[in-house]
Amino acid sequence: MNKLLLEMKNITKRFPGVLALDRVSFDLYEGEVHGLLGENGAGKSTLIKILAGDYSKDEGQIIINGREVDFRSPLDSRLMGISVIYQELLTLDTLSVAENIFVGNLPKKRGVGTIDWKLLNKNAKDVLDRMGVNINPKRIVGDLGIHEKQIIEIAKAIYRESKILVMDEPTAALSERDIVSLFNIIRGLKKQGVGIIYISHRLKEVFEITDRVTVLRDGKLIGTEVTEDTTTDRLITMMVGRELKDMYPKREVPIGNTILEVRNLTINGIIEDISFDLREGEIVGLFGLLGSGRQNIIRAIYGIDKFDRGGIKISGNPVVINTPAQALKHKLGFMPLDRKLEGLALALTVSSNITMANIDNLGNGFFIDRKFEVEDAKRWVKDVNIKTPSIDTEVNSLSGGNQQKIVLAKLLETGSRVFIMNEPTRGIDVGAKVDIYQMMEALCEQGAGIIMISSELPEILAMADRILVISKGRITGEFTRKEATQEKLLQAATV
């Protein structure tokens, strides 16, 4: 019988005006992977922040290895053997791999007390070898990719002999191959008796790697189930509180004329000869692994990055797009990958954000027509179902799903006809996802065309009319919705 590593009993946390957690209980055994699910705002990240020592709890107990503990700082939590691997990795990019793994605890030469660099590098190699990974410990971490950085974070946790490991959306930025590698490492950790709390929105992975799964909703514990014994529908119902049979719209929109033609788009050494069409009412999905070049393709189309060869035509006319402003003029809209960093000005109001890409058209001449702006903002708040107290609310007080909707509203305000949507439902709750899918459908009905980058196979298989698979900078497969299957897509993506 496995030992109980962690018990969180009746945890309650209040913020001004909000009850973030209401007597939530959660436990973790040795060698188990325990998934934590819930919509945004359900309380997952609050629970984890309390465990990590970033927040204090108002009521309840945390018991580790049978002893009750009280964290006053994140450091206390680390000292108790808890390691958290956040989405935004906390690596020291200017230092080497070895220094990262042993940060704060570099080995010293006996007697002299100075840093023993040789020993440091050797120890680092040992830890990495034990994980079955091959990374040169002297390399500067800033030069490595996300998967390797994650491995270093895990190595750090292993070195510290953390028994409780929290992983927050670990696969959000990983390729399928890296995910396989990560899951192997996780299985290895399980064998060593490490308990892992696995937070993810990707139900497919939850079913693959977790032993149990807990669902939170609105700050309350809805239930804890054994993964083997439950189903996707059940979990979604628990998360959303209602049956969601049809998450995805029917997608029966008539396809019209060609509105976008991309021909031979090439960035030397990165992408090569990318050519495809987009028609009115159509959603073209771009699928691929991390590092496939999809981001490069759309950034080139939207004018963010330069390209070496190729051309773009809009409605049959060749266009030159060198800046986002030019793209917008041609009615080409772009939803960025990271809404907080690239999509929104968190300190500004909802209406300011919605009109950010259309400022020059808010009235004639030098001044902004406030009436016009308010009208537009209110209209989009209604149409896109944005939940906000008012259009003058600061955007940083809204949830992730509503923030993404504001980004969408910003695109709609520009009157674009071609939309580039970059992982449009990443990191948002199921309810908001549905809203966005419906908006996409509505746009198609009005004759717009959408290029959608998605790494969620169920999503892209359901939403796209055609799927282009990109691998190593080239198009390696093209499938209609009827033909496409997960296996075919994955196979083309790993060519």
Place this chain on the structure above:
Amino acid sequence: MSDQLEAHGFIKEEKKLHLSSTVILFLFLVVMVAAFAVLSRDFYSIYNISTMLTNIAFSGIVAGTLTVVMVMGGLDISIGGNIALTSCLVAYLYNLKNPPNTGLIIIIALMLGAAIGGFNGLVITRINLNPIITTLGTMAITRGMGYVLTKSRSILIMEDVVGFIGRGSIAFIPFPLILFILIFAILSIVMDRSKYGRKIYCIGANQEAAKLSGINVRRVKFIAYLISGIAASLSGLILTGQSAVGMPQHATGSELDVITAVLLGGTSLAGGKGNILGTLAGVLILGVLYNGFTMIGFRYVHIRVFQGAILILVVALYEVREKKAY
């Protein structure tokens, strides 16, 4: 979650905080003026008020344009050097064997300001440099050129030509003050209601998002530094007119005053927050404070010490308040 927040009026409370801070500043101003009027007999004289307002106008003009730069997320420490060089150039031109006429000299001075501001803007936007250190360098370059031009001596202006700008008045209102009011009114309208102003706020709040939204970040930033440079040389003209001297030591330490005024007015160093009205309050408060202290009997060196302390105090207060609200 946001519904719950709304239900408890949490978000609405935030707005109240912002409004009242500007009101508090103006209240403080009134209290200060009253206090100094009591403490010093000479404070309330027309001469003193006029001098004080002229000084306020002098630093206020640059404070206004600096507000635009700082809301955008940038900074311009070179204004002092700009002012000094402008005064040296003006004095130098006046003392040539065949000096150009006043109008031309004024235009040349403003063009100098534009050149300096334009240089700042170009270098910061094209090479992506840290604005603080860049303008530190420009400050050295401009002040240094002032030394080169004057060979480190002061150049007197014998005729009262540029004096009107510094010492003249229209209907008893000092000319610098008129310029100040005009410029502030324009800047206020630009920041609150114009498209350019909105772009400034967007860039300050999130530059990357602004860029992806099609805003020409480079051009907006460049223009901000440009007008900051022109405003500085305008201030330089006023100063030269007032003092009738062009010397490279002018306006040493003025950047401190101006930055303090802008920060006092509620502009955030991070960008995206702040307004011209707040800066007006800041400029007035500081102006009254320094003048009042001088009237009471403090000397220049004492005030210099105060300057540093006030800057830190002001920012500390805002910092503490931010933390409490969270």
Place this chain on the structure above:
Amino acid sequence: MSDTTVSAVREERVTFRSRLAEIFIYGKSMVPALGVLFIILVVLFSVATPNFLAYTNFKAIISNIPVIAIMSVGMTFVLLIGGLDISVGSVLGFTAVVVVMFHLWGLNAPLLVLCSAAIGAFFGTFNGLIITKVGINPVITTLGTMALARGMASWFSLDLEILKEGRVYDQNFLNIARYYITPQKQIIPITLIYIIVLYVLISVILKYTKYGRNVYAVGSNEYAARLAGINTTRIKFLSYVISGIMASLAGVILVAQLSLGRDDAGMGSELEVITAVVLGGVSLAGGKGDLLGVIISVLILGVIRNGMVHLQETIGISYYWREVVKGAILILAISIDAARLMAIKKRQIVRQ
């Protein structure tokens, strides 16, 4: 015939520019680039001016760099943790004034040095507390301290009129900066020894001690460093204290060299120090750089200053261009830093 020569020239220029970029921007360390720059400058100046390579000139250069060299060590600590300290020049000035003041009151040389270090520690502590405890932006904080210290320097020197012409006569004190190894032959100035010892010592600390490595960790990613158990507040705080102490010790050297301390001592030196450190490869972003590049950079700046004085004598370029050159080199230095950071980012942006 002329076509071939034109195209040959054009080809040469292209490779020269790209080679330049390779050395300065794409290299892992600035040291080779700086070494090359140093040699080029020495060659240029020795061609343009007579007596440049003479030993007396070498001594003149060395005597000009200790102040900047010492302050650069302090600034290195501050930049490594990702901060900035523009108050160093004013702390130096204040120290200079106080040294003269205390000397008039009869303190002997060792005590003067101790008091100066205490002053530097005081200002450094003030900066450190406000930046780490209150959480104010380092630029604004040190801007305020700069005004405070400079104001106090002027204040003190005003109230004690004699300070305007105050001189320090204590030979022991003056020898702090004026002593030579082998006093008769006057070969090696003691300030050179100070610099060598200081730089070697601090380099060892930065590379081989836990404290040193923690400084880099804090500059690289402060939150991650904190989670690893490093007391980031203390490390940041100490950096500012060290910067303050270095500034005040530099003030001691300056007064010992000139035998007088005026309230405008060190004005504008913060500019030179930042230039030296950034040019030396210590990144403004933090967590990167070492003292080897800094010392070469300090030497480069010293050579330029010395060269410009010579140029004034020979070609007649006004000495007042010095300030302009200072500012221009600063902008050049941070441009190189920015270019290097951008090159790293470009390398990281591969296929996505």
